[in-house]
Amino acid sequence: MIGATLPAFVLHSRAYRESSALVDFFTPEGRLRAVLRGARGKAGTLARPFLPLEAEFRGRGELKNVGRLDSAGIPNLLGGEALFSGLYLNELLVRLLPAEDPQPALFEHYAVTLQALAANRPLEPLLRAFEWRLLDQLGYGFALDTDxxxxxxAAEGIYRLLPDAGLEPVGQLQPGLFQGRELLALAEADWDAPGALGAAKRLMRQALAPHLGGRPLVSRELFMTIKEPPRD
Known part of the structure; x- marks a missing residue:
């Protein structure tokens, strides 16, 4: 990849050597890690999350160099819970996306999701839809309307998730299991159905857990701190 110019978003950035930054980018060609030189100058002001960019990447190895970085659209201004939600999406992508695995459809879905977060649309459906698309694109998806x-x-059935296989019918409802009617609502993306949002959150956590390697998500922990009521 010599001189390739791609649309990109910054997922994560950290200081590198004296004046550079080591940046994880999300592009249609997948997740790319690159050195951004002169990160304290103009380029550094652009290397922030949620801003549509056009980046030129140079180098053949796994660690690229950023040759050029330009703004390519209106910044997605996220605040409050939407900001933490965006950071959560970024952390999922850094943790789960293999390097240089092309994901053009997921890239487009990510860009649309950021726009929806910036427009203050309801968070839960956006997050669940993105988690589902991510799992599916990585080959970890499963059917919601068949076991x-x-x-x-069956609407009256009870099911548990086997992450590597799919949904398995079980005898009776217990914590962590799912009612058939909830799963059928999720299959139709019917977020207004009773219990659908709660079931979707539990289902996605169970589905993602094996692929996160047991390490907690920093963005999730930060989000929980702002949700906790203040102490006396």
């Missing part, structure tokens, strides 16, 4: 044996999900 692991290929049988249709």
């Amino acid at each position: 692991l044996a290929g049988q249709p999900i």
Whole structure:
């Protein structure tokens, strides 16, 4: 990849040597890690999350160099819970995306999700939809309307998730399990159905957990701190 120019977003950046930064970018060609030189100058002001960029990457190895970095659109201004949600999406991508694995559809979905977060649309459906798309694009997706044996999900049934296989019918409802009607609502993206949002959150956490390697998500922990009521 010599002189490739791509649309990009910054996922994460940290100081590197004296005046450079080591930056994880998300591009249609996947996640790219690159050295941004002169990070204390103009380029450094652009190397922030949620800003649409056009970046020129140089080098053949896994660690690239940024040859040029320009703004390519209106910044997605996120604040409050939307900001933490955006940081959560970025952390998922850094943790789960293999380097240089092309993901043009996921890149487009990410860009649209940032715009929706900036427009203050309801957070939960946006986050659940992105988690589902991420799992599916990485090959970890599973059906929501059929069980692991290929049988249709029954509205009155009870199911548990086997992350590497799919949904398995079980005898009775217990904590962490799912009602068939909830799963069918998720299959239709019917977020107004009773229990759908709560079920979607539990389902995505269970589905993501094996791929996160047991390490907690920093963005999730930060988000929980702002959700906790103030102490006396």
